[in-house]
Amino acid sequence: MVSFDIPQLSYFLLGPILIVLCGAVLAVVVEAFLSSRTRPKVQLGITLVTLVAALVQLWRIRGATTMDAAMGSVAIDGPAILFQGSILIMALLGVFLIADQQHFTVVASTLPGSSEERESLQSGEQMTEVYPLTLFAVAGMMLFPIATDLITLFVALEVLSLPLYLMAGLSRHRRLLSQEAALKYFLLGAFSSTFFLFGSSFLYGYSGSVSLSGIQAAVSSSSGNSVFLFIGIAFVSVGLLFKVGAVPFHAWVPDVYQGAPTPVTAFMAAATKVAAFGAMLRIFYTAFDNAYWEWRPVITTIAIITMLFGSFVAIAQRDVKRMLAYSSIAHAGFLLSGVIALNKAGLEATIFYLFAYGIVTIGAFAVVTLVRDSQGEVTDINRWAGLGKRSPMVATAFSLFLLAFAGIPLTSGFIGKFSIFSAAYESGNTLLVIVGVLSSAIAAYFYIRVIVLMFFTNPSEDATSVVIPSFLTSATIISAFVITLFLGVFPSPFLNFISSTATFIR
């Protein structure tokens, strides 16, 4: 007879996630019952209050280190707090951009170009389902990097992915592209999560346990059938590498980044990377660390291909959003070097890089939302020529973000790249460092080409204009600008804070 224990949950320690989920449910209710006039403001208010409350709760539990918050299913430790904090900050900045409802379709169910669509546009109604979807995605993202068993990992993966599939299809302009991006993201995302699940089943078969600590114990005692372990590691890695957009599994990245509404792209690009790399770090550092000779060569190869492919293909892009997408692929390669390092320096460097990169990404896409013509956003790079002469402030901000992507000193990107490559070097992976530095140099070429285009080329004939940013959008750009500079010039308080807290508990 199997006895059934009553689960003991620590609501205090799970608070940040629970607050976000409560806010999401509340937002669904508001969406259903409130009149369309007041809804956008109320929804924005609920979302922002929820995110700030979750941040406050996270600050209150900052010192906690325990596996017992949810019967061993989640770990609350230093990295968990840092990942959750990064995700919440990025979500806040992302919601500032999402608040500009110009980007979102009025009623997602109307056909593009139909009379219903025109009527709904004229009626001034605005559906605001994007706010609860964002909150649900944030809750999944916060759960993913702290989950320590296979069930929680899979459920968190789906909770973070499913809302994002829908959000990718909500664009007001170029709706066909947006719907197509949603379809591709959904089909490939669901495909990859089946790989994650199938891999989990083999890890469970290998170890007889669903918890990461049980898998680690089985790996170190090398009990069980090692074929199951190989299959398990390979398939779980495919699922994770898809989410981070590493090279054989990157096909969705450019399409989804380009097709999705730009505020959604900003939020997704930044926060999904933190969540997926957070989970990846935890799984590889706590469950697979003793089997590193099995996965390290493969992941090293993938990291090298990812860095080179992202950097080279980005050169050929003529669309700003696509260029940023390929640059995000290259950055996934840099981040993978931190995962492969498998030492404390690698963990710290990856956490720093994730935060720095996410903030820069949000800032860069925030600038993209501002450059428009009568048809909506202008993403053709050649039409950005001369932007520096017409709106020097916006062009300066975008240049700083590009320099941070390239890893130029005095930006956060330099500190991130430097610490991640020194961690890789420390672990003895010289080849990876050499390829990393080379592909950074290649990548610098196309970042600087855009800067030259903006400042030293005469404006083209067709009229693109930079819209006056709303208060929240300018708040996003200014905070991303300040954080990027600050982390580049005074990184040490932040690095010390990370290094004092970042240790996984097992």
Add this chain to the structure above:
Amino acid sequence: MNPANYLYVSVLLFVIGAIGVVVRRNAIVVFMCIELMLNASNLAFVTFARINGNLDGQVIAFFTMVVAACEVVIGLAIIVTIYRTRRSASVDDANLLKR
């Protein structure tokens, strides 16, 4: 019967599903193949639960069913919008994003 045979079936189902996703062009069929892969994982979990002699795998199978149901809701919503716009659910027709 040897439980390993169920494992072979599950691998076979997973491979059939994966080939279907790659080969078939209709979004609905692709989606059905993905569901087949999810169920293959479920079968593997239940088989391993039997082999390992504990219940964790069976619990996961229930979670997977719920998640698969949620995925159907999202997936069909997206596929139906695409179909209504283009009168076609072929994944080859959705090619506007290739520059």
